[in-house]
Amino acid sequence: MRLFIAEKPSVARCIIDALGLRSKEKGYYIALNxxxxxxxxxxxLELAEPDHYLGSSVPVNSKNKKIWRYEDLPVFPQRWVNIPKSDKAARSQLTTIGKLIKACSVVVNCGDPDREGQLLVDEILEHFKYKKPALRYLSSAQDMASVRKALSSLKPNKHYEGMANAARARQRADWLIGMNLSRAFTLSAANELVSxxxxxxxxxxxxxxxxKEIRSFVSNTFFKIKAQLEYDGIKxxxxxxxDGLGVLDKxxxxxxxHSAQALLxxxxxxxxIRVTEVKEDKTELQHPLSLSLADIQKYAADKFGFSASKTLEVCQSLYETHRLTTYPRSDCSYLPEAQHKEAPDVLKALFQVNPDLSDLILKANPDIKSRTxxxxxxxxxHGIIPTxxxxxxxxxxxxxxxxxxxxxRVYLAQFFIKPVVSTTDIKMAAGPLVLKASGSVLLRSGYKQVLNQGSTHNTQRLPACRKGDTVxxxxxxxxxxxxxxxxAYNEGSLIKAMENISSTVSHPDHKKYLKDGDGIGTSATRAEIIEELKRKGYLKVERKxxxxxxxxxxxxxxxxxxIKNPVLTAIYECNFSxxxxxxxxxxxxxNKVVRPFVVKQVNLAKGTKIK
Known part of the structure; x- marks a missing residue:
């Protein structure tokens, strides 16, 4: 009997749908075969806290927790210990998994196809000392075609132990930094928590x-000189x-x-005033990409003032409770090519669910295959789309x-033609001075009509003048x-900044590793990190x-x-790779990367006094 261990219930449902359901038991399904x-x-599972590794001689507080002391730092476990998480539902499910592992002949690791997904199941197998054969299921999509393809091409799980090791290294490094440095700097702050x-x-x-940038900003008055011109009856x-007039500051x-008045x-x-140059261009605009969680969080923060955690909660409900959208904790804005053939079925469902959009849905052309x-x-x-x-x-x-x-609407936009924008730039000589006029007109709305962006490219329509004409x-x-x-950051823009933090780094190697690793944090953890910073009283919300x-x-x-710099993540990501x-x-x-860093920072903390 094979045992498929999925990372989350939704993946388990997809797998059992593909295998065929015989019965549903408490905590698992039985397939037809x-x-x-x-x-x-x-x-x-989670790594045990420092109390597990500290000796019995360390005094305890009123809650029977070992007190924090400089002399016990840094803590470096000789043998790392994983313990079950305290959540009752998780513990109960872990017990169920353990019983199933004992009864099976082959385990199939169905964690997400990334480092964390690999480790998540592997550490359970280690916890229950599983030694029998193990296979790996790999699919980034949950449509039936992708699931069946993955089930028919299972690979030996040991081929992916490098992914698990990288995740394990990340997990331990974060523990060593977080546990040791938080304790050391908290002691330096006279036991005021420094996390x-x-x-x-x-x-x-x-x-x-x-x-700091906002507080230190000094607003200055500046001037622009505008001219209303007319050609052939068009103003x-x-x-x-x-530029080049010597009147601009640094x-x-x-x-x-005075300079502005003299120029006027x-x-x-x-x-x-004579036309010296006319440039005209027609451009097809690329389709928008599908949505990552960060994209939705930024949109919801800007449009509705939602917190990142609230947006995640709503996306999770649409996915788990209503099953109207795909998995929400995604950092990807692209879709598997195999899913394109499902577009007619998705559009048919959208027509039934969204009668208010029926006119647009009827105009959608599922034969269009955008870059997403x-x-x-x-x-x-993959990107978050309707089901x-x-x-x-x-x-x-x-x-x-x-x-x-x-x-x-973003999904529907993929099945409309590309909009076409006409842009015109005119340069004019007014003696030694130069005037510039620009205008753009949306010639073909395409997907803009779906996103209600029909007027975003319309500025001004310029006259059809030529070089040498006078205005x-x-x-x-x-x-x-x-x-x-x-x-100022709202929660959506902060999440995008975490995702694009490579833009704040100058070293090309560091920039590359941060960009390849999608910044700091993950789509699954960024909202929780912001919530944690608010809970600890480090961040507050004022006027959204x-x-x-x-x-x-x-x-x-x-x-x-x-410690404050994302370069640390870049350096570690290089090692994880x-x-x-x-x-x-x-x-x-x-021993060679994390330990010296932690020792140095703990020693620095011991010599620091934070008031």
Whole structure:
């Protein structure tokens, strides 16, 4: 009897649908051929806390927890111990899995096709000391064609032990940094909790840096010179080109009012304005990609003010409760090419579920295959899209309806032609001065009509003038404005910043590893990291944006830069890659990379006093 161990219940349901269901038991399914299919709830085991490794001589507090002391740091386990998570449902399910493991002849690891998915099941097999044959199921999609293909091409599980080792190294490194440095710097702060993590601290520092930028920002008045021109009865607006005139400050603004007035006077004195260059271009706009969780979280934060965790909760409900959308914890914006042939069935279901969009759905052409279908871009999961589930949409909450509608519209957009935009740029000479006019017009709306973006590319329609033509100056004015600070982070934009944190790093190797690794954190953990920072009183929400608290700012200024810097993740990701390839052992990584770093930082903490 084969035992399939899925990472989550939804994958188990897909596998049993493909195998054929004989019966459903408590915690598992029995297939028609006698195989069993069970599931995890993510990681079922976790690393034991430092108390497990500290000696019995360490005093305990009133809660029977060993007290934190400098002399016990750093803690380096000689032998790592995994223990079942405390959640009752998880413990019960783990017991069920253990019984099934004892009875089976072959285990099939059905974790997600990434490092964490590999380790998640492998550590359960180690926990129950499983020694029999093990196979690996690999599929990044849950459509029936992909599931059946994966079931027919199972591979030996041992071929993927490098992935598990890389995940194990990540897990241990985070433990060593988080447990040791949090304790060391908390003691330096007279036992005021200072929580440190490889991901959470750089995330907190992003907000701190943005807050500092906003606080120190000095707004200045600047000027632009606008001209209304006319040609062949058509009036249009142009800007005076200030480059090369020696009037811009070091930030690229015209801030001198006298210079602005002198330029305006010179422009008004000009007797002839002649066209020197006309550029016209027609562009087809690429289809939007499918949605990752970060994309939806940013949209929901900007549009509705949702927190990242609330958006995840809504997406999870659409997926688990209503089964209207695919797996939500995805960092991918692409779809498997095999899923394209399911488009007619999905569109048919959408027609029944979304009568308000019936006109658009009838216009959708499932033969159109946009760039979002690309197997080479698929990661452990694919983009979030609607399913073939048919359900009365009135059963959705208002928040679920908002997110579902967005997912549906982005999916529908894939089956409309590309919009076409006409852009025109005109340069004109007014004596020694240069005027520039730009305009764009949407010639073909294409998928823009689905996303309600029909007017986003319309600016102004420029006249059909040619090089050498003269235009008439109607009026010229000085427009006054003020420079603005960068926008504060909301939860959606902070998650996108975590995902794109490579843009803050200059070293090309570090930038590459951060970009290849999709930044810091994962789609499954970023919302929880932000929630944890709020719970600990390090971040607060003011008028829908995130602000760092005084408490966090005080200890953050005392931390070494390497702890606050995403470069640490880049360096470690390089090592994880080597471990996955079998070119570095976990013990070498722990002893030669992590241990010296932790020892150094703990010693620094011992010499630091945080008030």
């Amino acid at each position: 006698g195989d069993r299919v069970t599931w995890c709830f993510g990681h079922m 440190i993590g490889r991901v959470q601290t750089p995330t907190l520092n992003l907000v701190a840096a943005r807050d 249009f607006m142009a800007d005076l080109d200030l 930030s690229g603004y015209l801030t001198n009012g 006077d010179n422009l008004n004195k000009c007797k002839e 279908w690309n197997d080479s871009k698929i990661t452990a999961h 073939t589930q048919v359900l009365d949409k009135s059963r959705l909450s208002e928040d679920e309806h908002k997110i579902y509608s967005y997912i549906v 008439e100056l109607v009026t010229a004015t000085i427009n006054k404005d003020r420079t603005r600070p960068p926008a 944006v995130l602000k760092i608290t005084d408490k966090a700012l005080k200890f953050l200024t005392h931390l070494p830069d390497i 080597e471990i996955e390839k079998g070119k570095m052992s976990i013990s070498d990584f722990e």
